[in-house]
Amino acid sequence: MDHLLDVILIDDSAFDLFIYEKLLQKSGLTRSVKTFNSAREALQYLIAEEERLPETLILLDLQMPDMNGFEFVDSYDNVSDRLKSKIKIYMLSSTIDSRDIERAKSSPNIIDLLSKPLDIPLLKDRLSIGL
């Protein structure tokens, strides 16, 4: 890990956004943290910012109203390869349902499923392998 991360958090819980934004800022890993409480808005943002978007790490919640994490990933599948090449998605969820875990692990767009609460040392570890 030799560069700072630009992170996007997607979670319907204002609560969790607050916690993980702070946690990431304190971790010293990040240059910027952007938060979205709606997956749909986050997706619109990504598409609109295709040109300007820096390399980005997305932490995506699973259970959300309107568009949930899996639905987000399904729609994300249609974005340009160029945009995809700048983005790494990790799912961040409290789920312990084996079907969810299987689905997250088998999705080509999700690098890994991290369980809540976010564990910074674990994230560091994953990133040094993944990025």
Place this chain on the structure above:
Amino acid sequence: MTEKPIRILYIDDEEHNLQSFKASFRKQWDITTTISVLEAEELLTKKDFNIILADQRMPIMTGVQFFEKIRDQYPNIIRILITGHTDIGAAIDAINKGEVFRFIDKPWDYVYVENAITHAFDIYKTREDLKQRNIELQKANEELDKFVYSASHDLRAPLMSVLGIVNLALMEEDLKSQNEYLELIRKSVKKLDTFIINVIDYYKNARGVAVITDINFDELITEVQATIQYLPEFGNLRITSEIDEKGVFRSDVMKLRIIFSNLINNSVKFQDPSKADPYIHIKVESTPEYARIIIQDNGMGIREIDQDKIFKMFYRAGATNSGSGIGLYIVHEAITKLEGTIDITSTYGEGSIFEIRIPSINK
């Protein structure tokens, strides 16, 4: 018999058999007759029969052949074979192939036929009941599955939030911000508690024994109001009520409390912060026959695409501060149990009106 009479189709190529059968039984049963198997097939497509009687010896095909032919398409109808000759071969054949429920010997005996048909109908009904029960069980299982999935999320998510805050607080050196974290923990615990109370309500509603009493709406609404007006999100909301009780309305107060509490809570939760004068207006009109309850607010309203889905279990409309999606489901279940109806009129950005009609339980 208070139910619909047993529907019977009788096929026999000898017209006088049909006539005498009709003459003997048409008062107690709904009887259709025909001399042709072709017409019989036609009749089957038009009417829902419980029992078919067929003569064994007929031109074109025998009774057993006819049963064999229709069996797959109409498996529920109970088949009875009438035979004039003690035709052992046909009898064995029919039994072994499972085509018939009973044999009736010609000339038939009134009591014997009556018994055979009554028993056949019992079997028909038992099978139908079993099928219905199976459908209900399947639905219950699906709901349970969904319930476990969502409940585990709703129980776990606030706990994981608390754990996240604790981790954050441990990294914090500034003691002053610890209080801020404690406040967050408090909110998260509160949310978890609300969910647990909802689950208990749901369970009581689904499994509990209904206690029917005279309902005092004034008292009930005051009681529900008292539990929510000190909530931090209550704000400067104004609750007004207009209660018109004409005579005694009887119902299950527990279910009514669940209905009022969830609907009022929702109105509190989904206030529109841009409006200067947030209000909830509750109108009740009750008689010894029914109660009509209207809960109107000038909150955020419900988008049209969400309106037919909000009563589904764990459906959460787009709002980000929404709960688990169990509240309105419980309301709907409670109203269904009381054999009532609920209608929504809502304009997004303007407010919502919930209108409920419940019959009085007088027994």
